[in-house]
């Protein structure tokens with residue numbers, strides 16, 4: 001049996017953690033069953049955002065008429081686009097591997113527990129007083145044979161001429177935007193009548209209106225049957241009103257959520273407990289029910305976001321190696337949806353603030369006061385603030401419009417340092433940068449609070 005200072009199971013974001021611990025001169029065993037870099041780098045955030053880069057250029061060209069410029073896309077070289085993306089994906093493992101140091105022993109294969117502090121990998125037994133589980137999630141399986149999940153398009157083996165995407169969350173909307181922009185006939189199949197149902201209702205409403213202008217969406221529908229025959233699916237949809245629709249689509253992709261990878265860990269050999277969704281339980285210091293065994297990132301089933309996973313892993317490092325004594329408390333977890341239109345959000349939605357019976361004001365301010373925003377010649381972008389009436393604390397902020405994911409960082413900074421919306425009113429803005437749109441948004445909110453005092 002080999003003894004290590006730390007064993008890490010799952011080499012996604014945690015491969016950086018392995019490198020950091022190795023740099024302290026400690027021996028680390030890093031166990032990865034697939035490609036280093038995990039979901040985000042190989043089949044998630046990065047390759048999907050690289051594709052969104054192409055989609056953004058196409059959307060701008062398509063919208064040029066707004067600026068009295070006639071333009072026509074002559075050709076979209078799908079082969080080059082996907083080859084580029086595939087070659088990035090093919091480089092990820094090597095790139096992560098090259099960053100590891102001599103103290104990290106990389107084991108390739110599925111790691112699992114024999115007991116609380118013994119892990120088996122490829123018939124070798126490893127032990128450590130510190131074991132970190134960072135095994136992430138996998139896509140929920142498609143309901144029909146031959147259908148894809150997002151894992152099947154990163155890398156993409158065959159470019160379809162048409163694709164149907166089931167789902168209405170982050171992945172379905174981001175990918176529908178990409179495929180549609182690239183000129184691949186795209187249909188989004190939604191079982192209810194909402195898109196991005198976790199967003200604030202005002203954001204959802206504007207998003208649905210704008211997004212539907214580009215994307216062919218079938219709401220209130222279920223795939224009753226899908227048979228792959230002669231290079232395409234024959235899809236039968238049953239709508240809520242029981243009507244039936246039949247059509248063909250070359251590809252069918254399911255983006256209906258993700259599930260825990262905990263099953264592969266043989267946790268029945270340990271004291272580690274899982275919750276009713278199959279995610280590993282932990283305390284405030286990321287420790288599972290087994291002493292010295294920790295769980296971080298998607299494997300804990302809390303946020304499913306790369307920035308959350310990265311933050312947690314850095315924090316665990318501080319707990320284990322830098323004497324950090326306080327638990328990590330994410331008061332505000334931001335996210336963005338990289339679609340067209342783009343959304344960014346942090347904190348409570350209006351509905352959540354109401355459910356919590358908080359004493360708050362809501363403001364919704366168009367970006368149109370800014371010349372830079374006017375220059376974009378689009379009407380819908382706005383910022384919505386939900387702010388505590390007594391303390392001026394920002395409880396939630398929701399944006400929809402170009403570069404929202406960047407713009408929201410100004411709000412995040414205030415929330416992080418000293419959460420009081422009055423800072424956004426008092427600070428100096430470069431005129432007429434897009435961020436300046438936060439000034440009237442803050443002024444409106446504060447005016448509203450003061451009116452009610």
Ligand SMILES: Cc1cc2nc3c(=O)[nH]c(=O)nc-3n(C[C@H](O)[C@H](O)[C@H](O)COP(=O)(O)OP(=O)(O)OC[C@H]3O[C@@H](n4cnc5c(N)ncnc54)[C@H](O)[C@@H]3O)c2cc1C
Pocket residue numbers: 009010011012013014031032033034035036037038039040041043044045046048109110111112134135136137150171261264265296297298299303304305306307308309338
């Ligand atoms: C299409 C898509 C787009 C996304 N876009 C974004 C985005 O824009 N922004 C964002 O914040 N998040 C995004 N995410 C989510 C993000 O990818 C995850 O939150 C992040 O990857 C979680 O990191 P992790 O290290 O916890 O897990 P993972 O990256 O999933 O890593 C877990 C690793 O563990 C390995 N593993 C599992 N079980 C075992 C075992 N028993 N033995 C050995 N190895 C094992 C897996 O092979 C994997 O490499 C996206 C996800 C997808 C699917």
Ligand SMILES: NC(=O)c1ccc[n+]([C@@H]2O[C@H](COP(=O)([O-])OP(=O)(O)OC[C@H]3O[C@@H](n4cnc5c(N)ncnc54)[C@H](O)[C@@H]3O)[C@@H](O)[C@H]2O)c1
Pocket residue numbers: 166167168169170171172174190191196197255256257258303304305335336337338
């Ligand atoms: N920009 C980002 O940060 C980003 C991008 C992509 C993914 N992610 C992460 O990846 C996670 C997974 O993304 P996702 O889109 O798969 O999950 P999701 O939870 O965002 O959305 C899943 C959707 O599928 C629908 N659904 C579930 N079962 C269904 C069924 N049987 N038939 C039809 N529809 C069904 C749900 O109603 C929901 O709208 C997200 O939670 C997110 O944290 C983040």
